[in-house]
Amino acid sequence: MKFSTDLIPSKVHTSETLSQERRKASFDTKEMDKFINGQKRIDSREKALKIIRQFPDIFDQTDMYYLSRTEKLEKSYKQEKKIVELLRKGEIDSNDITTIVEILDNSTPFDLTRAMFIPTLEQQCNDEQREAFLKPALDYRIIGCYAQTEVGHGSNIRNIETTATFIEETDEFEVNSPTLTSTKWWIGSLGISSTHACVMAQVFVKGKHIGLFPIIVPIRSLVDHKPLPGVNVGDIGPKMGYNTMDNGFLNLDKVRVPRFNLLQKYISVSRNRIVSKPQNIDPRVTYGTMVLVRANITSDTGRYLAKAITIAIRYSSMRRQFGSPGQPETPVLDYPIVQYRLIPILAKTYAMIGMSHEFYSQYEKTASAISNGDFSSLKEMHAVSCGLKRWTSDTCVYGVDTCRHCCGGHGFSQFSGLNEFFANIYPTMIVEGDNYMLAKQVASYLVKSAIDIKLLKSVESNDTTNAISRFLAPSSSASRSGFFSWRNKSASEISTSRSMLLDLLSYRFVTKVANLAAKIQSNSVTMDDSSIESQAISSAHAEYIVCLYHSRHLEKLPASSNLAPILTTLFNITALDLLTKNSSDLYEFTGDASMSHKQITSLQSEYISLIKAARVQAVPLVDSLAVPEEKLNSSLGKSDGFVYEDLIKRALNEPVNRDITGDKIRADFYNNYIGPVLKSNSTRL
Numbered sequence: 285m286k287f288s289t290d291l292i293p294s295k296v297h298t299s300e301t302l303s304q305e306r307r308k309a310s311f312d313t314k315e316m317d318k319f320i321n322g323q324k325r326i327d328s329r330e331k332a333l334k335i336i337r338q339f340p341d342i343f344d345q346t347d348m349y350y351l352s353r354t355e356k357l358e359k360s361y362k363q364e365k366k367i368v369e370l371l372r373k374g375e376i377d378s379n380d381i382t383t384i385v386e387i388l389d390n391s392t393p394f395d396l397t398r399a400m401f402i403p404t405l406e407q408q409c410n411d412e413q414r415e416a417f418l419k420p421a422l423d424y425r426i427i428g429c430y431a432q433t434e435v436g437h438g439s440n441i442r443n444i445e446t447t448a449t450f451i452e453e454t455d456e457f458e459v460n461s462p463t464l465t466s467t468k469w470w471i472g473s474l475g476i477s478s479t480h481a482c483v484m485a486q487v488f489v490k491g492k493h494i495g496l497f498p499i500i501v502p503i504r505s506l507v508d509h510k511p512l513p514g515v516n517v518g519d520i521g522p523k524m525g526y527n528t529m530d531n532g533f534l535n536l537d538k539v540r541v542p543r544f545n546l547l548q549k550y551i552s553v554s555r556n557r558i559v560s561k562p563q564n565i566d567p568r569v570t571y572g573t574m575v576l577v578r579a580n581i582t583s584d585t586g587r588y589l590a591k592a593i594t595i596a597i598r599y600s601s602m603r604r605q606f607g608s609p610g611q612p613e614t615p616v617l618d619y620p621i622v623q624y625r626l627i628p629i630l631a632k633t634y635a636m637i638g639m640s641h642e643f644y645s646q647y648e649k650t651a652s653a654i655s656n657g658d659f660s661s662l663k664e665m666h667a668v669s670c671g672l673k674r675w676t677s678d679t680c681v682y683g684v685d686t687c688r689h690c691c692g693g694h695g696f697s698q699f700s701g702l703n704e705f706f707a708n709i710y711p712t713m714i715v716e717g718d719n720y721m722l723a724k725q726v727a728s729y730l731v732k733s734a735i736d737i738k739l740l741k742s743v744e745s746n747d748t749t750n751a752i753s754r755f756l757a758p759s760s761s762a763s764r765s766g767f768f769s770w771r772n773k774s775a776s777e778i779s780t781s782r783s784m785l786l787d788l789l790s791y792r793f794v795t796k797v798a799n800l801a802a803k804i805q806s807n808s809v810t811m812d813d814s815s816i817e818s819q820a821i822s823s824a825h826a827e828y829i830v831c832l833y834h835s836r837h838l839e840k841l842p843a844s845s846n847l848a849p850i851l852t853t854l855f856n857i858t859a860l861d862l863l864t865k866n867s868s869d870l871y872e873f874t875g876d877a878s879m880s881h882k883q884i885t886s887l888q889s890e891y892i893s894l895i896k897a898a899r900v901q902a903v904p905l906v907d908s909l910a911v912p913e914e915k916l917n918s919s920l921g922k923s924d925g926f927v928y929e930d931l932i933k934r935a936l937n938e939p940v941n942r943d944i945t946g947d948k949i950r951a952d953f954y955n956n957y958i959g960p961v962l963k964s965n966s967t968r969l
Contacts, residue, residue, distance in 0.1 A: 295612050296604070296612045297925070298602040298603075298925045298926065298927045298928065299924055299925030299926055300925070301601065301602045301604075301615065301925065302598065302601065302602055302903065302924075302925035303925070305601045305902070305903035305904075306903055306904060306907065308900050308901065308903070308904065309901065309903075309904035310846065310849070310850060310900075310901060310904075311846045311847050311850060311901075311904065311908075312846070312847075313904050313907045313908040314908075315845075315846075315847060316847055316904075316905070316908035317908050317909070317910045319840075319841060319847055319851075320634060320637055320638060320908065320909070321637070321909075321910060322641065326910070328379060328380065328383045329383060329387070329910070329912065331376075331380060331383070332380055332383040332384045332386075332387055333387065333912055333914070335370065335375075335376065335380070335384060336384060336387060336388070336914055337914075339366060342362055342363055342366050343363060343366075343388065343914075344914075345388055345389065345390070345914060345917050346917060346934075347937075348390065348704075349698040349699065349704065349934075350937070350938065350939060353522055353527045356390070356527055356528045357393065357476070357527075357528060357530065359528075360390065360392045360393055360528040361392075361393055363388065363392055364392050364393060364394050367381055367384060367385075367392075368424045371424075372423070378422075381398065382398070386584075386587070386915070387912055387914050387915045388914070388915075389591070389705065389708075389914075389915045389917065390528040390708070391472075391526060391528055391529045391708070392528060392529075393473060393476065393477045393528070393529060393530050394424070394427060394473060394477060395472065395473065395529065396429050396430065396471075396472030396473035396474075396529070397421065397424075397427050397428045397429065397473050397477070397478070399472075399577065399580065400429070400430035400472070400482075400573050400576075400577060401421060401427075401428030401429055401430055401473070401478075401480075401482055402418065402421050402422065402428070403573055403576050404430055404482050404498055404547070404573045405417050405418040405421060405428075405482070405547075406418060407549070407573065407576075407651075407655075408498060408547040408548075408549045408550060409547055409548070409549060410548045410549055410552075412544070413500075413544070413547060413548060416544070417480070417500055421480075426479045426480050426506070427473065427477050427478050427479050427480070428473070428478055428479070428480040428481065428482060428500075429471050429472060429473040429474040429477075429478040429480075429481050429482065429532070430471070430472075430481075430482050430484075430498075430573055431468040431471045431474065431481040431482060431483045431484065431501075431534055432444070432468075432471075432484040432574075433468065433469055433470045433471065434446065434465060434466050434467060434468055434469055435464070435465055435466075435467045435468075435469040435533070436463075436464075436465025436466065437465070438470075438718065439717055439718050439721040441484070441496065442496065444466075444484060444485070444486060444496060445461070445462060445463055445465060445466035445486070446459065446460070446461055446462075446466050446468065446483060446484070446485040446486065446536070447459070447460050447462060447485055447486050447487075447488060448460075448483070448485035448486070448487045448488070448497075448499050448546070449487075449488045449489075450487075450488065450489045450490075450543065450553055450557060451540070452555075452556070452557055454540065455542065455543050455555055456540045456541060456543060457487075457499060457540070457541055457542075457543060457545065457546060458538050458539070458540055459483060459485055459499060459501050459536050459538075459539045459540075459541060460536055460537070460538050460539070461534075461535045461536045461537070466535075467533055467534065467535045468481070468483070468532075468533060468534040468535070469520060469533050470520065470531050471531060471532050471533070471534060472529050472530070472531055472532075473529070473530060473532075474503075474517065474530065474531070474532030474533070474534060475517075475518060475519030475520060475530030475531055475532030475533075476519055476530040476532070477530055478503060478504065478532075479502065479503065479504045479505075479506055479509070480500055480501065480502050480503060481500070481501050481503050481534060482498045482499075482500055482501075482547075483498065483499050483500075483501045483534075483536070484496055484497070484498055485497065485498075485499055487499070487551075487553075489553055489557050489559050490557050494551070494559050495551070497546060497547065497550075497551055498546075498547045499541065499545050499547065500541065500545040500547065501515075501536065501539060501541055501545070503515045503517055503534065504517070512539070513539075514536060514537040514538060514539040515534070515535075515536060515537075515539060516533075516534070516535040516536075516537065517532060517533065517534050517535075518532060518533055519531065519532050519533075520533050524707045524710060525704060525706070525707025525708040525709075525710060525711075526707070526708050526711060543555070550562060562657070574716050574717070575647075575665065575666060575669050576647075576651075577715070577716045578669040578670065578672075578673040578716050578717070579643070579644065579647040579669050579673075581673050581676065581677060581712050581715075581716065582640065582643060582669065582672040582673050582676050583640040583644050585636060585676040585677055585679070585680035585709075585712060586633055586635075586636030586637035586639070586640055586676065586680075587637065587911075588680050588684070588705075588709050588712075589629065589632070589633045589636060589679070589680045589683050589684065590633050590637065590906075590909040590911050591701070591705065591911050591915060591916060591921075592629075592683060592684040592688075592702060592705070593626065593629050593630050593633050593683070593687060593906060593909075594906040594909055594911045594916060594921055595687065595691070595700065595701055595702060595916060595918045595920050595921030596626055596629075596686075596687035596688075596690050596691055596702075596920075597617065597626060597630060597902045597903060597905075597906045598903065598906060598920070598921050598922070598923075598925075599691050599694070599920035599921060599927065600615070600616040600617040600622055600626065600690055600691070601615055601616075601617045601902065601903050602615065602925060602927055603615065603616045603691075603692070603927075604616070616690075616692075617899065617902065618899075620892075620896070622690060623895050623896065623899045624892070624895060625686055625689075625690055626686070626687070626690055626902075627857065627895045627898050627899060627902065628857055628858070628861045628895065629683045629686060629687065630854070630898070630902060630905060630906065631855075631857040631858045631861070631898070632679055632683065632858050632861070633683075633909070634834075634851070634854045634855075634858075634905070635830055635831065635834045635854070635855065635858040636676055636679070636680075636830065636834075637909075638833070638834035638838065639672075639829075639830045639831075639833040639834045639837070641833075641837050642833035642834075642836050642837055643668075643672060643829075643833055646665065646668075647665060647669070649661070650665040660744055661744065661746065663729060663744070664729070664744065664746045664747075664748055664749075666725070666729070667725065667726050667729035667730070667748070668748070668829060670717065670722040670723075670725050670726050670822075671722070671723075671726040671822050671825050671826040671829065672826050672829060672830070673712075673716065673717070673719075673722065674717075674719040674722045674723060674726070674822060674823075674826065675822075675823060675826035675827065675830065676826075676830075677712035677713045677719065678713060678719060680709060680712065681706070681709060681710055681712065681713055684702065684705065684706050684709065685706060687702060688700065688702045688703065688706060691920055694919075694920055694931070695920070697919075697931070699918065699919040699920075699930075699931055699934045699935075700918055700919065700920045700921075701916055701917050701918025701919075701920065701921055702918070702920075720815070720819065722822070723815070723818045723819045723821070723822035723823075724811070724814070724815050724818045724822075726818070726821070726822040726825060726826075727797075727800065727811070727814065727817070727818035727821045727822055728811055728818075729748075730748065730752070730793075730797045730821060730825060731797060731800055731801045731804055731811065733748065733749050733752055733797075734752050734756055734794075734797045734798055734801040735801050735804065735805060737749065737752055737753050737756050737757050738756055738757070738801070740757075747829065747832060748825070748829075751790045751793070751794055751828065752794050752797065754790070754794075755790075755791060755794045755795075755798075756794060756798055767876070768787070768791070768876055768877045769781075769783065769784045769787045770784050770787065770788055770879065770883070771876060771877075773883075774883070774886070775882075775883055775886030775887045775889070775890050776886075776890060778883070778887065778890075779856055779860055779887060779890035779891070779894070780852075780856060782835055782838075782852070782855060782856075782859075785831070785855075785856065785859035785860070785863070786828070786831060786832060786835060786859075788859075788863055788870075789824075789827055789828040789831055789832075789859060789862065789863065790828050790832075791873070791877060792824050792828070792863070792869050792870075793821065793824035793825040793827070793828050795869075795872065795873065795877075796817075796820055796821045796824050796869075797821055797825075800814055800817055800818075800821060820866075824869070827862045830858075831855070831858065831859050831862070834855060834858070835855065838851055838852070838855060850898070850901050850905065853894055853897060853898050854898060854905075856894055857891065857894050857895060857898060860887060860890065860891040860894065861891065863887065864884075864887055864888050864891055867884050867887075867888070870883075870884050870887075871884065907923075919931040919934060
């Protein structure tokens with residue numbers, strides 16, 4: 285198909301507009317990349333990009349928008365094969381694989397063996413089991429999945445129906461799916477790939493239920509990959525997105541496995557049916573894989589949002605609409621309503637990535653302590669990971685959707701890079717606990733902590749309990765008016781003070797927790813009745829933690845750094861966005877903590893002013909996020925600014941438009957359908 289290239293260029297080419305935006309930078313984008321992403325991540329990114337670009341026939345993703353699901357799966361399996369080849373040659377390691385797959389921006393079929401199966405083995409195997417299961421899994425001699433969710437049970441894991449019953453006569457467990465609803469469903473890497481499943485099952489010994497534990501079940505032959513006897517397994521079919529992953533179903537008809545296959549770090553069953561568990565074990569430790577996945581989602585969502593905001597900021601800075609007659613049209617990003625929609629997302633992207641450094645460090649400390657038998661920080665990590673997973677996934681998914689909207693009509697095209705991407709990340713709000721359900725778990729921990737603190741009971745010292753104690757403990761100095769840092773301060777003073785903004789965010793969540801705690805103590809409500817109230821409590825707590833952790837990352841920056849001014853502005857925008865979106869919360873502060881109407885309304889004005897100030901640095905800020913072109917896979921987000929040229933190039937590569945093959949497709953459509961309609965002898969009566 286022919287397309288003329290001899291056309292008059294626009295008065296101000298999009299590439300020149302983008303260059304003009306970059307010249308406004310008040311900081312070094314490479315320095316910003318190093319600070320926000322970290323040198324370790326930069327090195328990993330560069331190594332992964334080198335490999336991806338070394339094998340373009342395997343890793344190039346520009347054709348993904350044209351492929352059917354089966355074709356996408358085949359392409360992804362081809363990539364997995366090359367990845368394993370490189371791993372076995374010693375050219376890459378497991379961290380490199382994570383980065384390669386992240387840049388490819390499509391979950392590949394072995395992803396869940398890496399993200400859930402292997403971590404479960406690492407966390408819950410004894411030494412003999414590590415040799416039998418973990419070692420071959422790390423070398424991809426077996427491929428596994430984590431089979432927890434059932435077609436009838438997702439968030440309510442306590443009522444999972446799959447059973448594992450110990451058979452003393454044969455020294456085996458019989459793993460069974462006794463009902464239709466006990467069929468495992470949605471399990472990643474199961475539909476086509478896995479040879480083994482780590483099945484979460486209700487374990488029975490001597491007719492007694494001893495709890496929910498993981499057990500390894502071989503499901504496909506290592507010789508010909510066919511399902512083993514008693515195993516009914518397959519793919520669940522096409523989904524809204526995430527279609528390069530073979531989510532599957534698994535129904536087990538009284539499948540026998542050796543007693544050895546019950547993962548035995550936190551429970552063991554002897555040959556003569558004696559059940560033993562280590563002392564002082566928190567039962568939640570068996571859900572460690574879920575906590576890990578929540579931690580990974582929390583850490584990843586900021587980088588998902590980085591892709592979307594890079595595309596939206598670049599395109600809206602180049603896209604021109606309306607303006608003065610006779611003059612070049614105005615860049616869309618110059619319109620206040622577009623700034624109001626996009627700049628806070630940019631600020632939150634930085635906040636989420638900055639937060640992730642501190643959060644993941646906290647997670648690793650907790651995981652290390654647990655491996656050494658110290659479970660003291662597990663409860664808070666469970667609550668924080670639930671709350672942050674909930675908040676970051678909501679913020680990310682709705683943020684990506686806003687970025688799509690801000691790209692106008694072209695945002696609807698697959699070539700924007702935002703539509704299939706939106707569908708692929710959408711499950712983050714649902715997997716590893718539905719977000720609405722997670723809020724209740726967070727609130728339960730916060731309320732219990734608040735009640736214990738008010739009753740002078742001992743609680744673990746952490747960021748959450750310290751904030752609650754500060755305001756609620758009977759011995760607290762909160763009764764003194766000077767305790768509330770925002771008291772008698774102007775909106776301008778508040779909006780430029782990181783400590784005051786953190787105080788407000790802290791007091792806001794504590795106030796909500798205290799209100800519910802008082803109702804619980806007076807027996808006017810129960811936690812079961814508080815699921816609606818829990819949503820706001822969980823959000824307020826997560827927003828405080830996000831800003832607190834991000835603030836700690838900012839503290840690593842020298843005050844003299846030229847990065848500091850814009851990073852401070854972004855922090856202030858994030859905090860003000862969180863505080864002013866529900867300003868009624870601030871009006872509820874009472875006594876010495878009260879805020880005046882003028883303070884609250886002026887905070888909104890300060891928020892708008894900061895957004896306008898940040899707009900000037902918007903393009904350099906997204907450049908600093910350093911999202912590779914391969915990951916963007918977008919016409920609208922092109923780093924060279926040749927937006928419309930790329931749109932046309934991609935359109936011409938649409939199968940219907942291609943020479944030869946396209947000619948045949950169009951001819952068939954005409955001969956079979958269009959022509960007969962146009963040339964039919966029949967007429968309307």
